[in-house]
Amino acid sequence: MKICVVGLGYIGLPTALLFANSQNIVLGVDTNTRIVDTLNKGELPFDEPSLLELFQNAKNNFTASSSVESSDVYVIAVPTPLENGMKLADLNAVKNASESIAKVIKEGQLVILESTVPPGTSENIVIPILRKNMNKYFYYAHCPERAIPGKTLHEMVCNDRIIGGLDVKSAKKTKQLYSSFVKGNIYITNTKTAEFVKLMENTFRDINIALANEFSLMAEELGIDVWKAIEIANKHPRVDILKPGPGVGGHCLAVDPLFLAEKSSRSRIVTLAREINDSMPGYVVKLVKDMLKDIEHPTITLLGLAYKGNVDDTRESPSFKIKKIAESEGMTVKLYDPFIRDFPGNHQTIHDAVKDTDCIVLVTDHEVFKDIEPKSLQVRNKNLIDTRNILNHHVWRDAGYHVKILGVGLI
Ligand code: SAJ
Secondary structure (H helix, E strand, O other): OEEEEEOOOOOHHHHHHHHHOOOOEEEEEOOOHHHHHHHHOOOOOOOOOOHHHHHHHHHHHEEEEOOOOOOOEEEEOOOOOEOOOOOOEOOHHHHHHHHHHHOOOOOOOEEEEOOOOOOOHHHHHHHHHHHOOOOOOOEEEEOOOOOOOOOHHHHHHHOOEEEEEOOHHHHHHHHHHHOOOOOOOEEEEEHHHHHHHHHHHHHHHHHHHHHHHHHHHHHHHHOOEHHHHHHHHOOOOOOOOOOOOOOOOOOOOOOHHHHHHHHOOOOOHHHHHHHHHHHHHHHHHHHHHHHOOOOOOOEEEEEOOOOOOOOOOOOOOHHHHHHHHHHHOOOEEEEEOOOOOOOOOEOOOHHHHHOOOOEEEEOOOOHHHHHOOHHHOOOOOOEEEEOOOOOOHHHHHHOOOEEEEOOEOOO
């Protein structure tokens, strides 16, 4: 099969390489020429476990390009962010990808949309664009990605998949194609249900994180340690409370529930959960202000720019919201994240990042932060706020730090 994968980001590139490693000839297409050039030079544009090995194995079957070519199969894996300033899906990248496929598609070829979209997008937007220049039959399916950054390849291979086919023939053809690398079960439904299922999954997680965040605020008010309370509650066979934190980042959970709210007038808990999770960065700044109330124009250091631990992905990261709110309160904010290569203002060493700081705020749960030796740090004032409860607080207290943990009320 000749497969053209449009969009070479966190989902498109691993998908393209998995197809290339399953004896297909793959053309990866991206409008970003930097990504295309990087790949054609034999380098990866981002890090992800096992991706390099897959890339090296795929070499003869994979090429990157800026333009779509006629192929047996087209996979659309482009981003679907929110429109600037509005809580609505920005489908421009999906529309552009569909337009470029429409120019080259021939009868009997298959188009698969992997990008997460509001229910009805396949029927109302993508398929009409593809049909614009051609009245002949083509196959179509929505096959939403379900892999989690940090474990993308493992999950792409092992997780179950959903295929929403335009018709039975399209669904079967898509299932056959994905069976070349998917070891999980593949479930078949229609396009709109598949779109809805994907959004339900991410909304379920967002709401459960909002619940954990609300519990953490309640625990602080009531003088309880939420982390210990959650650990005990989770001993119940049907309870699995998630972890509180500084807010929800990434381009999925912080965005996808709004695609449901956009299409349905019935959204209540979905919208409320978004509000709760979005309020957490402001709450973290409130904790900083309480801790530093006697210091005028303090300097603080945020540990972590990535939206979650052990990845280099900064999309929708709570760190940026914390930084912005803290600066609007007159604080100077310094940044340190060893996973992020060239981010403006990101310090190269923790020692530079904490020099002259009044408070260290752990935002991202990178494993490497557990190895920090507080005694080796030269700070102005010894204050620590741990929003993920991952540090060894005894060691920090022994080094003279005043420690505050999100979700732990004063007993
Ligand atoms: N988070 C918490 N507490 C938790 C778990 C997560 O605060 O207990 C935060 C994280 O720190 C992060 C955010 O939530 O800021 C999202 O992280 P995540 O690891 O929960 O999820 P994503 O956004 O990286 O990936 C999600 C996954 N969806 C589900 O688990 C239902 C993944 O399977 C999807 O493929 C991905 O969205 C996507 O692309 O849609």
